[in-house]
Amino acid sequence: MFVTEGAAVTKTAYERRWLILFVILAAECMDLLDSTIVNVAAPAIHRSLHTSSTGLQWIVGGYALAISVGLMTGGRLGDVYGRRQMFILGAAGFTASSILCGVAPNTGLLITFRLLQGALGATMLPQGFGVIREVFGDESTQAFAIFGPVIGSAAVFGPIVGGALVDWNLGGSGWRLVFFVNAPIGVAAVIGAWRLLPKTKPVRDERLDLLGALLSCAASLCLVYPLIQGRELGWPAWTYLLMAASVVLYAAFGLQQRARSRADADPLVLPSIFTHRGYSAGLLVLLVFFSGMGGLLLTASVFFQLGEGFSPIHAGLSFVPMSAGMAVGAGLSGAILGPKFGRLVIQGGGLVTIAGWLLVIQQVHGAGNVSSVDVIPGLALAGIGMGLVVAPLFDVVLASVTDEETGSASGLLNAGQQLAGAIGVAVLGTIFFAALGHVGFHDAFERTLWVEIGSLAAMVGLSTLLPRYAREPGAETASATAEPASLQPANS
Numbered sequence: 001m002f003v004t005e006g007a008a009v010t011k012t013a014y015e016r017r018w019l020i021l022f023v024i025l026a027a028e029c030m031d032l033l034d035s036t037i038v039n040v041a042a043p044a045i046h047r048s049l050h051t052s053s054t055g056l057q058w059i060v061g062g063y064a065l066a067i068s069v070g071l072m073t074g075g076r077l078g079d080v081y082g083r084r085q086m087f088i089l090g091a092a093g094f095t096a097s098s099i100l101c102g103v104a105p106n107t108g109l110l111i112t113f114r115l116l117q118g119a120l121g122a123t124m125l126p127q128g129f130g131v132i133r134e135v136f137g138d139e140s141t142q143a144f145a146i147f148g149p150v151i152g153s154a155a156v157f158g159p160i161v162g163g164a165l166v167d168w169n170l171g172g173s174g175w176r177l178v179f180f181v182n183a184p185i186g187v188a189a190v191i192g193a194w195r196l197l198p199k200t201k202p203v204r205d206e207r208l209d210l211l212g213a214l215l216s217c218a219a220s221l222c223l224v225y226p227l228i229q230g231r232e233l234g235w236p237a238w239t240y241l242l243m244a245a246s247v248v249l250y251a252a253f254g255l256q257q258r259a260r261s262r263a264d265a266d267p268l269v270l271p272s273i274f275t276h277r278g279y280s281a282g283l284l285v286l287l288v289f290f291s292g293m294g295g296l297l298l299t300a301s302v303f304f305q306l307g308e309g310f311s312p313i314h315a316g317l318s319f320v321p322m323s324a325g326m327a328v329g330a331g332l333s334g335a336i337l338g339p340k341f342g343r344l345v346i347q348g349g350g351l352v353t354i355a356g357w358l359l360v361i362q363q364v365h366g367a368g369n370v371s372s373v374d375v376i377p378g379l380a381l382a383g384i385g386m387g388l389v390v391a392p393l394f395d396v397v398l399a400s401v402t403d404e405e406t407g408s409a410s411g412l413l414n415a416g417q418q419l420a421g422a423i424g425v426a427v428l429g430t431i432f433f434a435a436l437g438h439v440g441f442h443d444a445f446e447r448t449l450w451v452e453i454g455s456l457a458a459m460v461g462l463s464t465l466l467p468r469y470a471r472e473p474g475a476e477t478a479s480a481t482a483e484p485a486s487l488q489p490a491n492s
Contacts, residue, residue, distance in 0.1 A: 014135040016196055021136075021143050023192035024128035025150050027091055030182050030189070031121050034063065034098070035421070037162025037178045039297045040316045043305040044166050044175040045110070053433035054232045055107040059114055060298050061425030065224050066118025067125075068418035069217040072268045072411050075126035076208055083127040083134070084197040088190055090124025095186025102179035126411075131197060159301075159323070163316025212256055212268045219249035220419055227426035231434050270408040273401050279409060281465035282397030285346070286413060287420045288459040289389060292452045294421030295428025299448050302432070307441025308370055318372045322383035325356075329387020338392035342469035346396065349388025350460040356382025357449050357456075364442050364449075395470035428452065 014020070042056045051059070078086045097117040104110035136143045165177040173180065223246035226239035233239070254274075257267040273279050297319075304315040329349065337345045359378030364370055394413055401409045428448050435444035 014198070017135045017139075017143075019192070020196050021132065021146065023189055023196060024132060025146070026185055026189045026192070027087070027094075027124055027128060029150065030094065030098075030185050031067075031125060033158050033161065034117070034121075034179075034182065036158030036297070037165070038063070039301045040159050040162035040312055040319075041166050041175040041178045042298060042301055043315075044312060045107075046306075048174055049107050049110065051107045051110075052232065053429070053436075054228055055111065056298070056302075057228045057425050057429040057433075058111045059107075061224065061228065061294070061422040061429070062111055063114045063118040063121075064294060064418045064421035064425070065220060066115045067122045068415050068422060069213075069220045070119050070122025071126060071415040071418065072216070073208065073213040074122040074124070075130075075411055076266075076268065077123060078127045078130055080208060082200060083130045084193065084199055086123055087127040087131065087197060088193050090120050090122075090127065091186055091189045091193060093120035094124055095182055095190065098179045098182035098186065102173075102176040134200065135198060159316035159319040160313070161316070163311070163313035166312035209260060209266070209268050212253060212260065215249055215253040215256060216268065219246045219253060220422075222246035222249060224419075224422050224426050227423065227430060231430045267408075269412050270405050273405050273409045273412070276400040277465060278400030278467045279397060281462055282393075282400065283413065283416055285459050285462050285466065286393065286397065286416050287423070288455050288462070289350075289393070290417045290420035291424030291427065292455055293386065293424065295424030295426075296448070296452055298425055298429055299432040299445060303441055303445040307445065310372075314372065318375065319379070321376045321380040322386075325380040325383025325385075326387040326390070327383075329384035329389075330391040331387070333388045334391035337388070338395070338470065342392070343396050343463055343466045345392055346389050346463050346466065347460050349385045350456050350463065351385070352388060353382050353385030354453050354456050356380070356385055357453050361446055361449050364446050367442065370442070392470060396466050399467040399470050 038060055042060060045051050045059065046053075046056060049055075074086070074090070094117060097113050097120055100113040101110055101117060104113055132143050133140050161181075162178050165181060166175050168177065170177055222242045226242045230236075230239040254271065257269050258271040260267040261271055300319075301315055304310040304318055305312065310318065329352075333345050333349065341348075356378050359381060360375050361378075363374040363378060367374070394410065397413065398406055398409055428451060431451055432444050432448045435447050439447075
């Protein structure tokens with residue numbers, strides 16, 4: 001049943017396609033919740049397991065690191081062995097590893113299970129988009145349009161749910177409930193996938209690029225590991241050598257992918273995407289932007305709870321203005337501003353975000369106690385700016401590449417987004433916790449915000465190299481200066 005090889009499939013073959021979409025969304029929400037609620041639970045984990053600041057960085061950033069290094073390989077696994085099989089395997093493993101995180105008796109095992117959870121998430125997540133295109137066909141646009149509101153809602157409610165679960169402390173579970181909550185969602189996703197997802201044959205008959213996967217994994221680990229561990233160990237020489245080695249390994253990965261492409265073997269990443277100036281600059285813009293988002297969520301949560309004495313639910317509610325602002329900014333940018341102004345919206349969003357963080361600094365600097373009300377204007381403004389950037393960013397960057405390169409280019413952007421989260425937790429977390437050894441929570445958080453403001457300013461400068469507008473459907477590759485057809489004169 002549900003074999004799609006060869007001729008086009010009729011709509012009746014997938015009459016339950018909307019139920020399939022619900023299954024895919026459940027898996028996506030599990031990942032997004034795990035990316036947000038753990039930040040709120042971090043102080044509780046610190047108190048319960050006596051976890052060091054470095055351990056907290058690994059618990060939060062290790063998950064993003066594991067997803068980032070596994071995403072491209074995870075997508076290939078679906079091509080080679082079938083998307084249904086890989087989705088079920090990934091969802092079942094993700095659920096099991098979530099339960100293991102919840103029962104972890106110490107920090108070391110919790111970090112191990114979080115890395116496992118991220119690796120299995122990287123197996124599960126890429127399959128969903130392929131399945132949606134497969135079962136919806138020409139209706140794929142309608143299906144993907146639902147993603148934005150659902151995932152946006154998960155981002156808004158994630159910190160609130162995390163705080164509520166920790167405060168609920170059901171049966172003395174405390175922070176463990178933020179992992180156990182994945183169990184019913186995951187079981188439902190596995191059962192739904194088993195019963196509903198089509199049994200399709202693999203779309204490619206090829207071997208995995210194991211050497212490429214190993215090189216990219218080693219390069220990312222050599223970059224993130226010393227950034228997290230260096231402060232605690234006093235920055236010995238080997239930490240700098242590892243970071244230098246990461247550059248060499250990334251270069252080796254690029255050469256290996258180029259050689260594989262010349263040999264007509266399917267590489268993890270098409271080397272040709274880096275010949276486009278706009279794409280290379282866009283990847284840097286994405287790394288800078290999402291690293292700041294990932295690092296600030298952890299440091300702000302620690303500041304609110306350990307510095308200001310907020311309860312977990314209070315801390316979670318404190319993020320609502322930022323999440324709501326992101327929803328507003330993304331809505332404006334995606335529907336109105338982005339198509340009309342293109343990269344100018346990304347630049348303007350960066351400046352708005354800077355203004356928001358400056359307002360937060362104004363409230364934090366020299367203050368005795370900071371309340372949620374004090375930071376509402378700054379967090380809301382920063383959230384609006386983030387939303388303005390996020391909505392058009394991927395489309396504008398992908399306007400640099402050809403249609404044939406879009407799949408590889410978008411896959412690398414998704415992996416880069418996750419890697420940026422891990423780097424942000426490592427860098428901003430290190431700055432914050434290092435400052436705590438010399439100054440109070442207010443000054444440490446303020447220093448972190450100044451670093452984020454500097455990186456956002458660099459992002460705004462880099463974004464001048466992006467294409468001006470996103471490419472319209474069916475259009476040729478956009479140049480860095482071309483305007484979309486809708487904005488060109490009628491006689492052009």
